[in-house]
Amino acid sequence: MDIEGNWERIKNHRERLSASEIRGLAAILFRDKEEWLAGKARQREDEALVIEFLACLGMDGSGKAINILLNTLETGDEARQAAAAEALKLCPCDLTMEALADMTRGQAQAAVKAGEVILSYGDAGTDVLWRLWFGADKPESLKARVLELLTEAADPRIEPLAFLAFLTGNDALVDAALKAAEKIDARALWANIVPCLSMADWKLRGRAARLLGKWKESRALGFLLDMGADPDPWVEEERQKAIANIDI
Helix, strand or coil, rough: CCHHHHHHHHHHHEEEEEECHHHHHHHCCCCHHHHHHHHHHHCCCCCHHHHHHHHHHHHHHHHHHHHHHHHHHHHHHHHHHHHHHHHCEEEEEEEHHHHHHHCCCHHHHHHHHHHHHHHHCCCHHHHHHHHHHHHCCHHHHHHHHHHHHHHHHCCCCCHHHHHHHHHCCCHHHHHHHHHHHHHHCHHHHHHHHHHHHCCCCCCHHHHHHHHHCCCCCCCHHHHHHCCCCCCCCHHHHHHHHHEEEEEE
């Protein structure tokens, strides 16, 4: 029977089929038919069943199926994004993680859903994120997002990554490192935070001053005094608060 006939039979008997039977049928009848399923999705036909079959193929390592789900997550409407997210949670995280991490930097709704999928992977997902950080030729913006995701997941290994991020001097990475340092109360990084007081980005200067003041880091007092009045009113307010908080 041709693919359309198989599809109609499955659709007519879906309620009688178990999840394991659906996965078996996907492997037998629809492996290498991912583009046909993508066509169904584009035409908005049998969407729930299409996503279910793509999830089954993705679970078995089909890169094509996973890419279709990722594209749906990135470009679909809210309902389709939600369905794609649930399907991607079932797929091997080593095949999805880089694309998902990259997606979290983009369109708001897709970014939220991509983050939700990443965190659903648990320790396996954070391990992949960790490897992504050290991957060759990864853009700094992606590394910054990886550090933010590891911070959200409260991964205990983020302190050394924050240390490395501070050393780069890259705004996005420094921003992620400040968030990580505050989240885990990494006071040992105080000396890495001090150079942020002279960075060009006023937001980073202000956040650095606020964090040093929050920690009452006495070793940073001289640096806060030496930087002088900041031209940005909010940063200057944070500097003054930090000095007052430390010098009690």
